[in-house]
Amino acid sequence: MALDQPRTKDPTAIARHATTERRTARYLLTGTALVFLGLFLLLPLVSVFVEAFRKGPAAYFAAFPEPDALAAIRLTLLVAAIAVPLNVIFGVVAAWAIAKFEFKGKAFLTTLIDLPFSVSPVISGLVYVLLFSSHSLLGPWFKSHGIEVLFAVPGIVLATVFVTFPFVARELIPLMQEQGTTDEEAALSLGANGWQTFWHVTLPNIKWGLLYGVLLCNARAMGEFGAVSVVSGHIRGLTNTMPLHVEILYNEYNFVAAFAVASLLALLALVTLVLKSLLELRYGTELRAAGGH
């Protein structure tokens, strides 16, 4: 490589050789990465849309006004509308506690927050079945009070909240830890109360990270399959979310409708990705500004 070539006087040329691979190696690495991405990520995504439009746009759009599809979309939106705000509150509170205070059991709490990531979603669903089924401890009590948890909307919400719990907290903890507590101390010393400090100082400092966490949390809340599948009971028009609806349509060989609904979820993913990269752009400069402080 660099040694085989005649020595150049330009020091930058030497630096370039030292840190850059040979041209063939560069192309080989980049090419492998691109082929892999295309094969495993882009191709499936494209095929979703290809399959969805196989019988033309008319057939594609016919999949949505169908009552079961509408009910699935509505339920998915409802679940996300409940689960995401809950996790934002839990996430901010947990991150605040972990990043700004010293207490016993902090390491345990941090590990606990990661639990939903390390447990298979099916197990997460199963836990709620065990908790709320008619033979369990809590199930009969809720039943006697007229509340159906399992195979109903509350169960689906619970499972979704469980699975999506870490997103907001995980995003905020490192950010808040890095920012430390001096900004808060400054606000307090200037006479601000706890709420004012949170609202005027802490929240603006974490807003981009928070938004990023909310986006990821929302994407997962709408797309969750495993845990929801276990607790939902698959009652058409009642307890089917979009991912479950896709599965049912697919199993009925209604491919166009299945892929049409799936394309909505894919679109959601794409929109999330675009927003996420925009945020990263914005959030990156914000963090750099903070670092140079």
Next chain:
Amino acid sequence: MDVRVSGVRKEFDRFPALHDVSLDINSGELIALLGPSGSGKTTLLRLIAGLETPTDGKVFFGDEDASLKSVQERNVGFVFQHYALFRHMTVIDNVGFGLKVRPSNTRPSTDEIRRRSSELLDFVQLSGLEKRYPAQLSGGQRQRVALARAMAIEPRILLLDEPFGALDAKVRKELRRWLREIHDKTKHTTVFVTHDQDEALELADRVVVMSQGRIEQIGTPDEVYDKPNSPFVYSFIGESSTLGVRVENGELWLADRPIGLKSELPNGDASLYFRPHDVEIVDGSQACIAGTVVASRRVGATRRVELDLRGSADRVEIGITADHPATEMSGIAFRPKHWRVFPKN
């Protein structure tokens, strides 16, 4: 506002950071807490502010016990080491923050807040930068914003944590003089923390020297420099030379000869401390400290000479004027003009 720290002890997880510290600060005074890192000076400052609570002991503001009051209620202006400016707020919003968060019955109108904030920015010589964000300011400018923000709440005392620590040497000197001017104008009772003795001696009315969670000495810059009361203060403030000596019947001896200094310490080993430049050169026939020159360096207006002493393993440094005839000699005898002996521990 007088501030009185009375018997304060602070432990972090059983690790003591301050042992039984008492300190009286007079109204309008500019006080420096000076010490190496880990001496507890920042902890003491934060205790006065109410950012930490003492394990034991009390803090009084005037006659009122402030120990049980929260940091908000104490109404202190605190300038943080890295300023802790709110990065998403403009300079003027930073300065006005303390007024904006007041309860509605004591909060000035928006216009009044704006007016007062610009006035303060004017006072710290930053007018024209109202609309900037902290990231767009230099270190010295941020420092001034932080000070203006702390003064906006009309604090009872001003507390500054290493106010010049993050600045380069030139800006540091300018700001030092400027802070002294500000203090002379506003007469705020001010406490600042520093590890830089020049800063403390130049700026403060009184210096509190701290080491390992204890106050070693409190006094004016002259007192702590000229009359250090412990080996620590002697070696921490200014330059000092140390020499192991022996006390015998009220006289100091170096090996087999007296050095012409008297002491009231009981017989036994002791350490002699003196300033290297504060010595008189004598001829070797009197009782004195005599040695052979092993190294000689020019330091500004003086020459620094390192001596190998007869009858001692210690080497000492003395400073003499550069044109002194003794600099030509290979052997020098001298006697410290001001000195202290401390029993060897």
